[in-house]
Amino acid sequence: MKPLYIIFSFILLVFASCTDVIEVDVPEAPPRLTIEASLDWERGTNGNNQTILLSTSTPYFAEQKIAPVLGASVRVTNEDSGAEFVFEDQNNGQYTATDFIPVIGDSYALEVIYNDERYTATETMVPVSDIVDVYQSTEDGEDEDALEVNVTFQDPPDIENYYFLRFKSEVDAFPELYYIKDEFIDGNEFTIYYEKTEDEDDDIGEFQPGERVAIDFYGISKQYHDYLRLLVDQYEFAGNPFSPTPVPLVGNCVNVDNPENIAYGYFRVTETIQTSYTFE
Incomplete structure (x- = not known):
């Protein structure tokens, strides 16, 4: 067993000696x-x-x-x-x-x-439109067995409206954001659902009974809607090789x-x- 031990030690030494420390220079912008x-x-x-x-x-x-x-x-x-x-x-x-x-x-x-x-x-x-109902279901999401929260609101007719909807579960670190334009829902009731799908890498689990979700519903300007669209899209597609090039x-x-x-x-x-x- 002694020769085998010597060979194994030699292999470890070779691999250890091939390890280099790589320093990456990250460009720094002036503080803004x-x-x-x-x-x-x-x-x-x-x-x-x-x-x-x-x-x-x-x-x-x-x-x-x-x-x-x-x-x-x-x-x-x-x-x-x-x-x-x-x-x-x-x-x-x-x-x-x-x-x-x-x-x-x-x-x-x-x-x-x-x-x-x-x-x-x-x-x-x-102004923000009225919320008509908030309820749970398992009907609209990707997983037919997963719980989802639904928010129904009434959009006023003949007015160009923009909305921002924010969901924040008490067990998650980050909220879920939705930007909404009433182009195709003008004057009608409309329902947005939020379903969490299990993701072990990000430590996210499906909604569970007893879990509480904070819901914030905003009436916003077109200018802010367009800003949110860029913000949410860049966040959701970060790391995707097929995503568009990020812009400032x-x-x-x-x-x-x-x-x-x-x-x-x-x-x-x-x-x-x-x-x-x-x-x-």
């Missing part, structure tokens, strides 16, 4: 301002309390994934009434207002001043003083319905 300005008016509330998040992008391998921005100036103006809402710096990347007044159909302008550069964006607050995802926040120094993120103002469903 990221603006997460989602002013969502939940139906049934006054909508006064709103928060805007500011951060800067970081290198891929950086230990600190989120770099909060401090000391910026943030304000939102209702362009129809002239009312101004100042968002106070909370010294953690959050900027808050407690006096915001949401008005359906009014246009709002965001202004962020950071590092002596001014970023602006405008959006119109769009630029929101509606424009750097007025230095257009080449673009900002990431988006400014939206929406009416939303928030509900949930627990599977039986």
Whole structure:
């Protein structure tokens, strides 16, 4: 057995000696301002309390994934009434207002001043349609035995509407996002279903009795719908060799003083319905 042991040790030594450390140089872009300005008016509330998040992008391998921005100036103006809402710096990347007044159909302008550069964006607050029913079934999905949650809403006739629907299970790390255009459903009831299919690689299982799903339903602008379409499509097709070449995802926040120094993120103002469903 001794000669065999020597040969085996020699093979291990050869393979170990052939191991090289490969260092990959990942190109780094300069940090850019990221603006997460989602002013969502939940139906049934006054909508006064709103928060805007500011951060800067970081290198891929950086230990600190989120770099909060401090000391910026943030304000939102209702362009129809002239009312101004100042968002106070909370010294953690959050900027808050407690006096915001949401008005359906009014246009709002965001202004962020950071590092002596001014970023602006405008959006119109769009109403959300009524949710008619939320229920479970096993009828529409890929697996006839898997549970699915269904959301039915009523689209108003003769109006171009766009919607954003967000499902978030309490046992999953990430939500499921849907963007909807009423081109083929104008004036009708329409149902969206969400079914989870089992995926061991991503640690995702089918819906189980007792599992709770948070549901957020938004009325959105066409501009935001188109942004979401790019965002969701690039996320879902990431890693697919047949997917289209990714394009830079630029929101509606424009750097007025230095257009080449673009900002990431988006400014939206929406009416939303928030509900949930627990599977039986």
